[in-house]
Amino acid sequence: MVDVLTEIVIHRPRGVVASYASNPENAPEWYTNIKAVDWETAPPLTVGSRVAFRAHFLGRDLDYVYEFTELDPGARLVMQTAQGPFPMQTTYTWADADDSSTRMALRNTGKPAGFSAVVNLVMAPMMRRAMQKDLAKLKQILEAA
Template structure:
């Protein structure tokens, strides 16, 4: 089991951060590993929406489909892999921070199929580093006014 949580404060209003981060089409701009995104259901994001992602992780190309299972605009978004190399759930939460900014929390949980418990222990720190870099990129983009 892998359960990795990280967060960052972004100096933009919650509605701005949430709208950008929750739009799958923006994922390649701030997720280093995500290369392509394509809608399996018509946009915009709604409960039950499905989006296909192609990512590179540990030197491998991964293709997976996320289904949006919870959506509370500007507060919380949950998506689960509907198809892909291993079951994963990704949660975004947004809360107001002091000074009018936003604290965004990113959590990934799942049990990689075919991986031992030891491999999951190695994977978690790698995921944490990647997630921190992704949130830093999101912060940079949004604070630059994108």
């Protein structure tokens, strides 16, 4: 089991951060490993929406579909996938850090399959570094806007 939580403070209002981060179409801009996104259900994003992602991680191309299972706009978003080599649940939460800043948390939990036991041991630290890099990119994009 892998459970990785990262957080960052972004100096933009919570509504701005949540709106941008929760839009799947923006994912390739701030997620280093996500290369493409394709809606399987019609936008806008709602509970039950399904979005296909193409990613590159650990030297592998991964295609998977996330289903959005919780959506509390501006506060929390949960999506999960059951298929592929790495069934995963991803949770975003947003909270006010102060009057004009947002604390965003990104949490990934899952049970890697199809990877060796050695790879599983290093999976969490590798995911943490990637997630920190992704949140830093998100911060850079939003604070430059």
